[in-house]
Amino acid sequence: FxxxxxxxxxxxxxxxxxxxxxxxxxxxxxxxxxxxxxxxxxxxxxxxxxxxxxxxxxxPGMIFVDRGIDSWNTADGTDGKSCASCHEGPESMKGLRAVTPRVDAKSGKVMNIESYINDCRTTRMGAEAWGDKAEAMTDMLALISLQSRGxxxxxxxxxxxxxxxxxxxxxxxxxxxxxxxxxxxxxxxxxxxxxxxxxxxxxxxxxxxxxxxxxxxxxxxxxxxxxxxxxxxxxxxxxxxxxxxxxxxxxxxxxxxxxxxxxxxxx
Amino acid sequence: MMRQILIGMTVSAFCAGAAVAQVAPEAVAFTEGAVEQSLSGAAGNPEEGKKVFATAGLGNCVACHAAEITKDIPFPGTVGPTLDGAADRWSEAQLRGLVANAKMTFDGTIMPSFYKTSGYIRPGDAYTGKAGTEPLPPVLSAQQVEDVVAYLMTFKE
Ligand code: HEC
Ligand code: HEC
Ligand code: HEC
The missing domain is CATH 1.10.760.10 (Cytochrome c-like domain)
Structure with missing residues (x-):
């Protein structure tokens, strides 16, 4: 049968x-x-x-990458900065996706891409952390991952x-x-x-x-x-x-x- | 604190006056994996048993098992063996034991225990992802176990 x-x-x-x-x-x-x-x-x-x-x-995932680019270039938070203010283009993130999560030697903390993003938002931009499932977060994950494709x-x-x-x-x-x-x-x-x-x-x-x-x-x-x-x-x-x-x-x-x-x- | 599981002790509640004697999950007596006594004190209904077998929120046996006799239930899984001839290989008591707690027959098996309430790691409240409190309700009621056993008794070749 x-x-x-x-x-x-x-x-x-x-x-x-x-x-x-x-x-x-x-x-x-x-x-x-x-x-x-x-x-x-x-x-x-x-x-x-x-x-x-x-x-x-x-x-369809690529649509979210485009949204990620927009948010990469948009200033947010009390310091009026965007990701681009400090990191230039998203291609500066090349290679990161392949080696994360990793343990920060100094703090001993496990850092995945989400942790890095929220660290920059809260300590360097004066912006609020993104929720773990927030679209802004998964859009940015998609954009950063894509830089390490292959x-x-x-x-x-x-x-x-x-x-x-x-x-x-x-x-x-x-x-x-x-x-x-x-x-x-x-x-x-x-x-x-x-x-x-x-x-x-x-x-x-x-x-x-x-x-x-x-x-x-x-x-x-x-x-x-x-x-x-x-x-x-x-x-x-x-x-x-x-x-x-x-x-x-x-x-x-x-x-x-x-x-x-x-x-x-x-x- | 872990609740003690009273396996091997027959605390069958023959309450005077009660219509049927139900065996509580903590009181099921396994003999080499088999359970002689009806858990609900009543006979199983194979028609209802088929529903238990096929329904995701109940036994969901079809997630892992296929058989010629269940072929009208779409997309059976292959994690478990096909059950053709199960009733030729196993007695009713053995099948009851398999459904109640297959780990008593197959040590460490992936097959879940359907009539067990405690001894879990991070038990949940059904499929909500929230914490559950032991003793949990068993996945299947005593009668649902009897029903699915009655259904399995029709798996003959
Ligand atoms: C004010 C400057 C600044 C802004 C704005 C900023 N970052 Fe950063 N970011 C840094 C610095 C500095 C580091 C390096 C931290 C370290 O090495 O410990 C870093 C590290 C990172 C890392 C880890 C990279 C690696 O190779 O270790 C990621 C991912 C990251 N940032 C993403 C973002 C994103 C996404 C945004 C915008 C939502 C953003 N950053 C905004 C300064 C900034
Ligand atoms: C997550 C997978 C899974 C689910 C769900 C599952 N089983 Fe099983 N079952 C197994 C596996 C695997 C075995 C083989 C035992 C072993 O070697 O571990 C097995 C063995 C059996 C056997 C004995 C096999 C034989 O020789 O005929 C029967 C009968 C059985 N299952 C019935 C059921 C019933 C009835 C249900 C639902 C109430 C069910 N199973 C749910 C995985 C599963
Ligand atoms: C009851 C079976 C079951 C268990 C237990 C289980 N998973 Fe899954 N998992 C699935 C199914 C089904 C899928 C979807 C199909 C697939 O990709 O395997 C899936 C998908 C995944 C995926 C996506 C893979 C991809 O390429 O898209 C990951 C990652 C994953 N599981 C990790 C885990 C981890 C980690 C655990 C333990 C915490 C776990 N799973 C436990 C059934 C299970």
Whole structure:
């Protein structure tokens, strides 16, 4: 009878604007064999969804990049400054997306792009912090991520990051909630399987922020974590909490070797 | 503080006067994973059991399992094995145990426990993402477990 069974992800090549974006890679040594190959979530989506991401004119996420440019150039806050006042063009952010989250050696704090943005807004512009899910925030994430499109994720796991990495890893393997499911239960043990109609990916974050067709908006990595934890009938962690910051660093490092997609498209 | 789970103790509440004797989630007696006694004290209804199997807010078994007999329920998942012939492989008591708490049969399985109320890490209030307080209501009621077991008893090859 008609029954999908375990289905291998696609083995397609992601080419945007003539450049290949790496969507399969060998796992970093620190993964210790947990995954045999790294595969971007893009390969797990259907043909149409993959095609939308291959063309920036079709990719709805790119509209938010344009809005991000506007806000980059708009003065805000009591100091009358815009991002451009200090950083010139957004291309000054090239490379950042590939190495964040990272631990600030001085403060010991986990810094993801959201933390940097709000740090500049509150301490350097006299402006209010943007909410974690605010459109202004996800627009800016999209703009900054795009500057690193194609660069290989290379999140540090040693030095100051070591204890954060360990904390994130512990969370990744903990079976939360009334359904007692860990991230690993779904994304490590069962990627390639279907959970109802969803083709389970490795839960990599190299594509974030992602434009979700079903929500018609951008989602940050931690925004996605909230949904995944809630689905285990657990009390979620808050976006920006120490736990989710550590988890974001750890999950990002599981993708070391995959490329930053800029703004990806998922169903 | 962790609540103690009284597995293995039969505290079956044969209350005089009560119409049916329901077994509380904390009182379910597992024998090598199997549960002999009806949890609701009543027989299951396979029609209702099919709803439990197919509905996302209930058992949502179809998220993980397919079978020839369930093929009219669209998009079955593949995380769990196909259930064709489940009733040939397992007794009613074993199936009841599997649904109530599959970890008693398959150590560490990904399959959730549907008739359990405590011992969780960061338990939530159903799918709200907010904190829940143990003992939680079990995912399925005693009768819903019986219904889905009655449905599984029709999985014969
Ligand atoms: C008044 C100057 C100023 C303004 C305005 C400003 N920034 Fe910054 N920004 C800085 C400085 C200085 C640093 C470096 C901080 C450090 O190295 O610790 C920085 C760092 C950053 C970083 C981290 C970059 C890296 O490579 O470490 C990001 C991301 C960033 N800013 C984004 C923004 C955005 C987005 C805006 C506007 C919403 C903005 N900044 C506005 C001065 C500014
Ligand atoms: C009950 C199963 C389940 C659990 C547990 C789960 N997820 Fe997911 N997750 C999904 C599904 C389904 C999707 C959507 C399809 C896909 O990309 O895998 C998804 C998507 C994701 C994505 C998006 C991937 C992409 O390329 O768009 C990330 C990142 C993710 N999950 C991380 C996590 C983390 C971190 C945890 C643990 C805190 C977790 N998930 C726990 C089911 C789960
Ligand atoms: C999150 C995934 C998941 C869900 C949801 C789930 N199961 Fe399972 N189930 C499994 C897995 C995996 C196994 C195999 C046991 C193992 O090796 O871990 C299993 C095993 C079983 C078996 C024994 C398999 C056999 O040999 O026939 C039965 C019967 C069963 N499940 C019934 C159900 C019913 C009924 C429900 C809903 C009330 C349900 N399952 C929900 C994952 C799931």
């Amino acid at each position: 008609a029954f999908a069974g375990h289905a291998e992800p696609a083995n397609d090549t992601l080419i945007i604007d003539g450049s290949e974006i790496i969507t399969r890679a060998a796992p970093a040594a620190h993964l210790d064999g947990a995954l045999t190959e790294l595969i971007s979530g893009w390969q797990f989506r259907d043909t149409e969804t993959r095609a939308i991401q291959m063309d920036d004119f079709d990719n 660069e290989l994720v290379n999140v540090a796991v040693d030095g100051a990051a070591a204890p954060i990495y360990a904390q994130g890893k512990e969370i990744y393997y903990t079976r939360y909630g009334q359904l007692e499911l860990s991230c690993a239960n779904c994304h490590e043990d069962n990627n390639g399987n279907y959970i109802r109609s969803d083709h389970l990916s490795q839960g990599q974050t190299n594509g974030f922020p992602v434009y979700r067709l079903k929500d018609a908006k951008l989602t940050s990595a931690q925004g996605r974590f909230v949904g995944c934890v809630r689905d285990t009938r657990a009390e979620t962690f808050k976006i920006g909490s120490d736990e989710f910051n550590a988890l974001e660093l750890y999950v990002a490092s599981r993708g070391n070797g995959l490329a930053v997609e800029g703004v990806s498209v998922r169903n």
